[in-house]
Amino acid sequence: xxxxxxxxxxxxxxxxxxxxxxxxxxxxxxxxxxxxxxxxxxxxxxxxxxxxxxxxxxxxxxxxxxxxxxxxxxxxxxxxxxxxxxxxxxxxxxxxxxxxxxxxxxxxxxxxxxxxxxxxxxxxxxxxxxxxxxxxxxxxxxxxxxxxxxxxxxxxxxxxxxxxxxxxxxxxxxxxxxxxxxxxxxxxxxxxxxxxxxxxxxxxxxxxxxxxxxxxxxxxxxxxxxxxxxxxxxxxxxxxxxxxxxxxxxxxxxxxxxxxxxxxxxxxxxxxxxxxxxxxxxxxxxxxxxxxxxxxxxxxxxxxxxxxxxxxxxxxxxxxxxxxxxxxxxxxxxxxxxxxxxxxxxxxxxxxxxxxxxxxxxxxxxxxxxxxxxxxxxxxxxxxxxxxxxxxxxxxxxxxxxxxxxxxxxxxxxxxxxxxxxxxxxxxxxxxxxxxxxxxxxxxxxxxxxxxxxxxxxxxxxxx
Amino acid sequence: xxxxxxxxxxxxxxxxxxxxxxxxxxxxxxxxxxxxxxxxxxxxxxxxxxxxxxxxxxxxxxxxxxxxxxxxxxxxxxxxxxxxxxxxxxxxxxxxxxx
Numbered sequence: 001x002x003x004x005x006x007x008x009x010x011x012x013x014x015x016x017x018x019x020x021x022x023x024x025x026x027x028x029x030x031x032x033x034x035x036x037x038x039x040x041x042x043x044x045x046x047x048x049x050x051x052x053x054x055x056x057x058x059x060x061x062x063x064x065x066x067x068x069x070x071x072x073x074x075x076x077x078x079x080x081x082x083x084x085x086x087x088x089x090x091x092x093x094x095x096x097x098x099x100x101x102x103x104x105x106x107x108x109x110x111x112x113x114x115x116x117x118x119x120x121x122x123x124x125x126x127x128x129x130x131x132x133x134x135x136x137x138x139x140x141x142x143x144x145x146x147x148x149x150x151x152x153x154x155x156x157x158x159x160x161x162x163x164x165x166x167x168x169x170x171x172x173x174x175x176x177x178x179x180x181x182x183x184x185x186x187x188x189x190x191x192x193x194x195x196x197x198x199x200x201x202x203x204x205x206x207x208x209x210x211x212x213x214x215x216x217x218x219x220x221x222x223x224x225x226x227x228x229x230x231x232x233x234x235x236x237x238x239x240x241x242x243x244x245x246x247x248x249x250x251x252x253x254x255x256x257x258x259x260x261x262x263x264x265x266x267x268x269x270x271x272x273x274x275x276x277x278x279x280x281x282x283x284x285x286x287x288x289x290x291x292x293x294x295x296x297x298x299x300x301x302x303x304x305x306x307x308x309x310x311x312x313x314x315x316x317x318x319x320x321x322x323x324x325x326x327x328x329x330x331x332x333x334x335x336x337x338x339x340x341x342x343x344x345x346x347x348x349x350x351x352x353x354x355x356x357x358x359x360x361x362x363x364x365x366x367x368x369x370x371x372x373x374x375x376x377x378x379x380x381x382x383x384x385x386x387x388x389x390x391x392x393x394x395x396x397x398x399x400x401x402x403x404x405x406x407x408x409x410x411x412x413x414x415x416x417x418x419x420x421x422x423x424x425x426x427x428x429x430x431x432x433x434x435x436x437x438x439x440x441x442x443x444x445x446x447x448x449x450x451x452x453x454x455x456x457x458x459x460x461x462x463x464x
Numbered sequence: 465x466x467x468x469x470x471x472x473x474x475x476x477x478x479x480x481x482x483x484x485x486x487x488x489x490x491x492x493x494x495x496x497x498x499x500x501x502x503x504x505x506x507x508x509x510x511x512x513x514x515x516x517x518x519x520x521x522x523x524x525x526x527x528x529x530x531x532x533x534x535x536x537x538x539x540x541x542x543x544x545x546x547x548x549x550x551x552x553x554x555x556x557x558x559x560x561x562x563x
Contacts (some may be wrong), residue, residue, distance in 0.1 A: 010511070014479075017505050018486060024498055025489040031551040034501050038544040045540075046513045054518035056526055063517055063530040067537020074538070075545035083550070087499050090543050093504040097535035104528035108521045119469040175472040209468065218499050221506045226479075230472055232512045238472055239479040240508040246483025248500040251495060344492060351495030358553040364493050365556060 002051045009047030010236025014041030017240055022359065027364050044236060058347060080359040081316045084173045084214060084349040088141040091217040095134025098224035099191065102127035102231050106187055116181040121459045123230035125174040127193040128187075131224040136198030138217050145348055151207035160268065163200050166193055205267065206275075208313070208390070210348045212266045219248025230298030246334055251350050258344035258370075260396075260406040261366050292443040294452065297419050301327075304381035306337040308373065310410050311353050312346045314387010314422070321360040323453035324386065328362070340366055341373040341383075341410050343391040371409060380415035385436075386449050387421065402432055418442045421449045497550045504543025510536035 017040045023033025054060065078086045093102040102124045109116045109124075116124065143149040173190045177183065222244025229237030256263050292300075301307050309324060331383050340362065346353045354367055368376070377383065385392055388410075395402040396409045412418050413436050420437060422444060427433055436442055445452055490498050513536045517529030 027554040059517040059530040063533030067534040071538040071541030093535045097509045102534035104525040242479035243483040244506040247487045354493040
């Protein structure tokens with residue numbers, strides 16, 4: 001009876017999750033959707049505490065208090081620019097929790113004599129593998145995004161062979177442990193191998209491919225939760241885990257499409273490990289780059305009819321979102337139409353730019369997706385590229401030898417003028433020279449984006 | 465035993481489809497909050513963690529369970545709170561400028 005009530009509560013929780021996610025389909029209802037989902041979580045937690053006989057309240061309380069305090073502090077203190085790290089970290093904790101639950105179940109069976117029914121055995125082993133891999137992989141992703149370790153792709157000889165061997169060993173151990181479950185040592189080895197695998201799989205992936213990795217780890221954390229559902233025979237976990245798994249997969253797919261690369265290519269090609277000399281790079285030396293003064297740039301924007309801002313990761317690094325908004329407000333007050341062009345992989349995670357601009361109070365109806373904004377560029381007087389590079393490189397359309405070829409880009413080069421804010425002429429993540437910089441109607445505005453915007457604001461003020 | 469497994473698998477597959485249907489409708493502008501929010505939902509592992517931490521099986525299991533509760537709780541509390549923090553920033557019109 002108690003179990004039936006618990007299951008019904010979990011069903012209610014799952015329904016609330018789905019309804020909450022449904023409300024995320026519009027920014028206007030999204031916040032309430034998040035509340036609905038957290039209500040679902042509260043229902044699930046309370047039902048578990050009420051309907052299952054609890055003996056060790058102390059363990060539960062200690063764990064819950066530590067977790068809540070750490071979680072709340074992280075959520076309050078994290079900067080909006082650091083959101084990718086935060087999500088990577090949360091993914092990791094989710095995966096880690098699933099691996100721990102599966103391990104605890106394993107120990108429980110071990111103490112009871114070691115026999116594990118086949119279905120639970122499979123679920124426990126897979127849950128440990130996916131959970132541990134998500135945990136260590138997310139920590140590496142976190143380290144890369146924080147730049148605790150190099151953001152570039154790390155490669156070494158026989159990398160793929162080594163990874164494949166470890167994967168094979170892991171799978172072999174899973175099979176062995178399912179057949180012969182009463183073995184604590186190989187179980188420990190299994191968890192260890194999965195942890196190593198997580199590190200090795202993420203380490204060869206470069207910084208700008210992080211949106212894909214984070215999405216994929218997001219999916220894994222969901223799958224891990226669903227597998228835990230198989231371990232403890234709980235439909236609530238399976239449904240919720242599957243929702244998250246699906247969500248992560250969709251985002252992964254969107255990110256890959258936005259780079260015109262397959263998931264396998266992102267994961268295994270070590271893109272961006274070195275600066276490649278492909279395409280027009282050789283000719284770069286004798287091509288002239290025009291730079292302009294802040295005064296000229298300000299004048300150009302102030303007397304334009306339409307200005308489009310195209311932000312990239314550089315915006316996050318420079319933390320220039322507030323200055324951008326301030327300049328946009330001034331331009332709008334002068335009657336200039338201002339729009340923002342958001343490429344799906346701009347930044348380090350899906351929707352990264354949108355959150356930054358939202359933080360600076362940019363209304364979300366001024367943000368345009370790539371498909372919406374691309375036809376607009378022909379009617380745009382000035383496009384301002386803020387710390388973006390590969391996502392505006394015209395070589396993606398024209399140069400079949402470029403590694404970027406085929407990637408959908410923001411067609412900023414079709415606007416009457418482009419201004420590129422950049423600290424130096426260093427190529428972007430893909431290591432490819434950007435033809436846009438040498439275009440006749442392009443001007444470079446060198447310097448830190450935030451300082452540049454402050455100067456631009458001053459200049460526009462002086463125009464009166 | 466196999467039937468049980470298959471039943472659970474059926475639920476899993478159907479839930480994936482529901483997930484695909486619902487999530488495809490989320491606009492790109494909300495993709496970051498979607499990730500952090502769905503992340504919080506994957507903290508549903510807390511159920512398993514609570515059951516294990518609370519059950520009187522053995523010390524090792526209980527300690528694993530306690531750690532799992534802590535991890536999952538970080539996920540749940542951190543995830544929902546940070547999502548709320550982000551979503552409250554998404555506004556349609558700029559706020560009235562006050563001089």
